[in-house]
Amino acid sequence: MSDVFPVNGMDAVVFAVGNARQAAHYYSTAFGMRLIAYRGPENGSKDEAAYVLRSGSATFELRGSIRPGTELARHVAEHGDGVIDLAIEVPDVEAAYAYAVAQGAEGLVEPYTAEDEHGKVVLAAVATYGQTRHTLVDRSNYGGPYLPGYAPAEPLVAPPGTRNGRLFQAVDHCVGNVELGKMDEWVEFYRKVMGFTNMAEFIGDDIATEYSALMSKVVADGSRKVKFPLNEPAVSRKKSQIDEYLEFYGGPGVQHIALATNDILATVDHMRAAGVRFLDTPDSYYDDPELRERIGRVRAPIEELKKRGILVDRDEDGYLLQIFTQPVQDRPTVFFELIERHGSLGFGKGNFKALFEAIEREQERRGNL
Numbered sequence: 001m002s003d004v005f006p007v008n009g010m011d012a013v014v015f016a017v018g019n020a021r022q023a024a025h026y027y028s029t030a031f032g033m034r035l036i037a038y039r040g041p042e043n044g045s046k047d048e049a050a051y052v053l054r055s056g057s058a059t060f061e062l063r064g065s066i067r068p069g070t071e072l073a074r075h076v077a078e079h080g081d082g083v084i085d086l087a088i089e090v091p092d093v094e095a096a097y098a099y100a101v102a103q104g105a106e107g108l109v110e111p112y113t114a115e116d117e118h119g120k121v122v123l124a125a126v127a128t129y130g131q132t133r134h135t136l137v138d139r140s141n142y143g144g145p146y147l148p149g150y151a152p153a154e155p156l157v158a159p160p161g162t163r164n165g166r167l168f169q170a171v172d173h174c175v176g177n178v179e180l181g182k183m184d185e186w187v188e189f190y191r192k193v194m195g196f197t198n199m200a201e202f203i204g205d206d207i208a209t210e211y212s213a214l215m216s217k218v219v220a221d222g223s224r225k226v227k228f229p230l231n232e233p234a235v236s237r238k239k240s241q242i243d244e245y246l247e248f249y250g251g252p253g254v255q256h257i258a259l260a261t262n263d264i265l266a267t268v269d270h271m272r273a274a275g276v277r278f279l280d281t282p283d284s285y286y287d288d289p290e291l292r293e294r295i296g297r298v299r300a301p302i303e304e305l306k307k308r309g310i311l312v313d314r315d316e317d318g319y320l321l322q323i324f325t326q327p328v329q330d331r332p333t334v335f336f337e338l339i340e341r342h343g344s345l346g347f348g349k350g351n352f353k354a355l356f357e358a359i360e361r362e363q364e365r366r367g368n369l
């Protein structure tokens with residue numbers, strides 16, 4: 001099978017934030033991430049500070065402007081804290097970039113090589129929905145902590161007291177919100193530009209209007225290492241959570257990042273104790289005989305899931321446990337998901353009804369319903 005756009009996996013999720021120093025503290029304490037690299041005025045970065053944190057294979061870069069008038073400062077002023085780049089590791093940046101641009105992607109940065117004493121990295125970037133981009137990275141000849149220009153940094157706090165000293169080990173999927181009627185265009189974009197294919201799971205009219213107020217399709221690379229669900233609002237009785245996002249973010253953008261964990265119970269306990277707030281799940285989700293039947297047998301007692309509000313979804317391949325945080329900034333935009341997979345390759349479609357009810361309650365509290 002020839003892959004027109006081979007990828008190695010997610011490289012980094014890059015956030016633009018108003019105060020990168022404090023954000024680095026939040027992701028260290030609440031998400032158990034380890035600071036590994038830094039770039040700022042002390043080492044030649046005149047306009048911004050950037051903190052790079054890691055947990056397993058997941059890398060977050062938090063970038064903040066240190067002066068007014070920069071592109072980064074304008075981005076944060078307009079969109080608030082959010083994701084500006086879903087960087088993808090590829091074996092051949094020049095080939096990937098050439099293919100993407102030939103297929104109609106907007107090239108933002110032509111391939112170039114960055115170098116320091118740790119080796120070489122090849123980088124390029126193409127545009128995707130809204131102000132979001134995909135940087136393409138080949139770091140196979142690089143041994144430094146992140147990228148040339150970044151100095152190694154020490155963790156800010158001690159690691160969480162979990163078995164592996166971390167709360168999650170990988171980015172599972174990254175979800176984008178696009179405008180009404182644009183979902184299929186972006187599905188087609190990923191098909192054409194990156195050779196991604198549709199995964200089976202989608203939320204169509206049937207579920208959309210009644211429960212979720214969104215339509216959703218999932219695209220992924222051939223190896224299923226990079227998975228991008230795409231949402232658009234659906235017309236329903238109430239204001240869609242996607243419309244709320246589009247209004248407050250000021251256009252399309254990344255809605256949530258799902259983090260893969262091996263022990264969702266311990267991870268939720270740690271994050272909650274550190275002040276992270278999760279969406280509530282109604283008790284009826286666990287007590288209702290029909291829903292309980294659907295949950296079936298899972299690795300933890302249902303009472304333990306109920307105590308934490310952890311959701312269960314099931315398909316022919318297995319099951320998954322998942323939970324969603326509330327938005328992690330003042331704007332009701334970006335949030336996170338924790339996901340523990342046991343065979344299932346899905347994204348929690350069966351939880352939409354229960355989730356929708358929970359999200360609606362939060363929207364109502366904000367007066368946006």
Ligand SMILES: [Fe+2]
Pocket residue numbers: 173175256258337347
């Ligand atoms: Fe998700």
